[in-house]
Amino acid sequence: MDDAARLLWTPPAPAKRGPKPRFTLRAIADAALAIADEHGLDAVTMQQVAAHLGTTKMALYRYLPGRAELDAVMLDRALGSPDPLPEGDWHRALTHWADDLHRRVLTRPWAVELSQRPHIPGPGELAWFEAGLSALAGLPLRGGEKLDALTLLVGHVMSLARRQSLGAASEKDLALGLAPILDTHAEEFPHTASAFADAVADGSQDDALRFGVERILDGIRSLLSTHEHRTP
Known part of the structure; x- marks a missing residue:
């Protein structure tokens, strides 16, 4: 089992004597999600997550070893749990x-x-x-x-x-953009013109x-x- 999997699947160890951990994996993941939601995945770095939490990058290594592990907890947090499924079918x-x-x-x-x-x-x-x-x-x-x-x-x-x-x-935007072209060149692209026209007519766009x-x-x-x- 790699470090990312161990991090996700191993229950937290009982608290030891000493200072209480300042952060949780969930809080770290939520900080990374907030950055990705606002700025994209490329903006998510250990440094940026630490800054978002008001701490240092080195402090985060107490909770997870590196970016691969951060990716793992981010994905798990982002997907969440599926909704209950309808039964019987x-x-x-x-x-x-x-x-x-x-x-x-x-x-x-x-x-x-x-x-x-x-x-x-x-x-x-x-x-x-x-x-x-x-x-x-x-x-x-x-x-x-x-x-x-x-x-x-x-x-x-x-x-x-x-x-x-x-x-x-x-498809709707593409059809609008292609409409004047296909009107003019329908004989060259008859199947394309027909497919777009049918999709518009039957509402299957x-x-x-x-x-x-x-x-x-x-x-x-x-x-x-x-x-x-x-x-x-």
Whole structure:
């Protein structure tokens, strides 16, 4: 177990004689979150977190060894615990799970980068795994298949959140910008012109989150059908 994982998973040691610790990991993580929320992830340094707390960088090393450990507690604190899932329907439960994760990450898009750095999940992040897997618990899938299903959902959610945070044009804005071009060059790009026109007509613009989640869940349903027809 690396230092970051040990920090997240080892209960605090009983207090010893001497001065009471001035800070907690939660307070340090919250200071780092405040900096990242206001100035971005690149602004988060041990020095800046210490300044935010009114202490010195060296004083923080009493609580965590370095930046990797700070990243770990930041991510765990940023994700928090998932909302309770609706019961009785794995499809509805996983849709809710993906929507909840998207909302959390979209409020703190820098968490996407932290989640992609090599690390061992902490209690908060693992709670998301547990919730997602609980929705799949009654299905005749192997453990690896369940983990792969969550990986696909997480990848889709994180990719969209990252694009949105970077200011990628929405389909509606892109359609408005392309409208005069496609009006003039529709014969050169007939499929593009038709797709944008249809999306406007049926109100399906900017629906990539729902569309992607539905297709992944359709894939799970197809896999279930395969299992049902598999020869014993």
